[in-house]
Amino acid sequence: MKHQEDVLDRGEVRVLGQLAESSNAAFLVEVLADDDSCWAIFKPEAGEQPLHDFEPGLWRRERAAYLLSQWLGWSVVPPTVVRSVEPFGIGSLQRYIDNDGSHYFPLMETRPDLHPQFLRLAVFDLLVNNTDRKSGHVVLGEGPSGPEHVWGIDHGLCFHQDPKLRTVIWDFAHEAVGAELVDRVEPLVDAVPGGVAALLTEPEVAALRARASRIVRLPWLPEPRSHYQFPWPLV
Incomplete structure (x- = not known):
């Protein structure tokens, strides 16, 4: 997990496209580090819809959920970091989990x-x-x-x-x-x-x-x- 988090933290972020069905703006990106790469989901604060019960900055909660999951030793939340990605600004960057569409x-x-x-x-x-x-x-x-x-x-x-x-x-x-x-x-x-x-x-x-x-x-x-x-x- 730590290696995956490091890639998200320091890798170059390239936007591949926007997720069409997301209620808030979310982007599929590729993160490229010297020795590794991965897909990830970037959710910028600038793309959030206003909510009456949650303050802007939902990236804080995305990151907090990951940190708590790791602290518990459960690893139920994919590696998630906080990044600023131009031109969108600050948001959460979470490793994409390759899956077959099952839910x-x-x-x-x-x-x-x-x-x-x-x-x-x-x-x-x-x-x-x-x-x-x-x-x-x-x-x-x-x-x-x-x-x-x-x-x-x-x-x-x-x-x-x-x-x-x-x-x-x-x-x-x-x-x-x-x-x-x-x-x-x-x-x-x-x-x-x-x-x-x-x-x-x-x-x-x-x-x-x-x-x-x-x-x-x-x-x-x-x-x-x-x-x-x-x-x-x-x-």
Whole structure:
């Protein structure tokens, strides 16, 4: 992961094209370093649609989600850095995960062997208060666990201080969060890693600690309480 992050940090960025169906401006780019290259997704702050509940600068949350994923040792978010790319300005640059187009709904139905990874991602979403976990934001590709590693993408709408969990991953409602996952979350009750905290507001950091406490005290996954807890579109 560190090598991949280094490539994103120091490589030359060449814009290949804009993603047509993205609600905010997002670009497929190629990142070229001396000894490596990769595709990545660049999301500039300048291309964000105004939101009433999130301040501009969603790149901070994209980066914070990656840093927290790494700190937990879960690697559920692809390597993500903050870069300024001309002529767009500052934004998040996330390594593109090569995949066959499969997403959460068909994978959940046909791949029970992936369920432990899906449950871990559900715990991560609960922890970061993910407001936009669509089925298409879950992809399968090369990763730390092998060629079929479950990745979560698109974390710009996370870490709000108010409860806003909105996801399609409700299949594990009422299931226990295993001790191994709880043990990784527990230190967050007392302190949030500095790199993550620096990207969030003080109320957001306090809310993250409170959500960690909830997972430790009540180690099970919740159920949706209304249709508002499902994103739209679902995919």
